[in-house]
Amino acid sequence: MIKRQQEQSTILKLEGVSRNFGGLQALTEVSYRVPEGIIQAVIGPNGAGKTTLFNCISGLIPVTSGRIFFRDTRIDNLPAHRIASLGISRTFQHVALFKNMTVLENVMVGRHVKSHSGFMACGFRLPFMRREERDIRDRAYEFLKFVGLEPEARKPAGSLPLGKQKILEIARALATEPTLLLLDEPAGGLNAAETEELGELIKRIKNLGITVMIVEHDMNLVMEYSDRILVLHFGHVLAEGTPSEVKNDEKVIEVYLGTTEAC
Numbered sequence: 001m002i003k004r005q006q007e008q009s010t011i012l013k014l015e016g017v018s019r020n021f022g023g024l025q026a027l028t029e030v031s032y033r034v035p036e037g038i039i040q041a042v043i044g045p046n047g048a049g050k051t052t053l054f055n056c057i058s059g060l061i062p063v064t065s066g067r068i069f070f071r072d073t074r075i076d077n078l079p080a081h082r083i084a085s086l087g088i089s090r091t092f093q094h095v096a097l098f099k100n101m102t103v104l105e106n107v108m109v110g111r112h113v114k115s116h117s118g119f120m121a122c123g124f125r126l127p128f129m130r131r132e133e134r135d136i137r138d139r140a141y142e143f144l145k146f147v148g149l150e151p152e153a154r155k156p157a158g159s160l161p162l163g164k165q166k167i168l169e170i171a172r173a174l175a176t177e178p179t180l181l182l183l184d185e186p187a188g189g190l191n192a193a194e195t196e197e198l199g200e201l202i203k204r205i206k207n208l209g210i211t212v213m214i215v216e217h218d219m220n221l222v223m224e225y226s227d228r229i230l231v232l233h234f235g236h237v238l239a240e241g242t243p244s245e246v247k248n249d250e251k252v253i254e255v256y257l258g259t260t261e262a263c
């Protein structure tokens with residue numbers, strides 16, 4: 001019963017969210033609730049507003065109007081670092097790693113968001129900072145182990161193949177210990193086997209109790225792993241529901257049959 005209530009509680013609420021770029025309406029009055037503990041996919045054709053939605057949730061850009069709540073906290077008026085510290089972490093459509101730093105150091109950067117001394121301050125190497133630095137390193141290893149990248153820990157991030165760089169981005173986002181994780185096209189550029197592994201990783205992340213929102217074009221991944229799907233079209237909510245509900249929605253079929261892409 002308790003579990004049922006937890007599943008039904010809302011982790012993220014969008015109320016009439018709109019975002020314009022000059023005359024272009026990228027999001028129009030988007031209202032939606034994301035239940036806690038699920039894998040929530042956001043799909044839609046190119047330019048539908050999916051990344052803009054993630055950018056608004058994570059505070060990278062402000063909304064033009066509307067409100068966004070993370071649990072009970074209104075976040076649309078907060079800066080990105082405050083939103084991150086509340087427990088929302090994200091990855092980007094185009095890999096955004098520190099390519100010359102090692103795999104481990106990239107995850108440590110994520111960990112430093114949670115530390116007291118900060119990444120630069122550690123340069124002074126006071127005793128408590130050294131201890132904290134060691135803890136950060138140990139925890140970073142744990143996250144690398146969780147995603148299966150521990151053997152690559154000492155390599156420069158830029159030397160990894162794209163698939164592993166994308167997984168590393170996820171490890172770095174996890175290192176901030178989010179309760180809501182936003183993944184923007186994590187399967188972009190991955191082959192079928194890597195995509196399957198990614199799906200299993202996302203499922204394991206959900207099993208940690210983290211709510212995962214995923215913007216994705218790979219329909220196999222979306223249909224197999226997500227619990228609910230939100231479909232955007234020209235910045236509007238076109239449909240939402242379970243994968244089978246969305247797959248059979250006439251509006252969705254109409255939009256996708258008119259395109260050469262799956263989405």
Ligand SMILES: Nc1ncnc2c1ncn2[C@@H]1O[C@H](COP(=O)(O)OP(=O)(O)OP(=O)(O)O)[C@@H](O)[C@H]1O
Nearest residue numbers: 021024025026044045046047048049050051052053
């Ligand atoms: N910074 C910006 N300045 C101007 N227009 C923008 C900006 N960011 C996005 N847009 C426009 O807003 C609309 C929505 O873009 P967005 O990137 O959110 O779509 P998307 O659904 O993520 O597309 P894709 O699947 O191709 O990544 C598009 O028409 C895009 O050109």
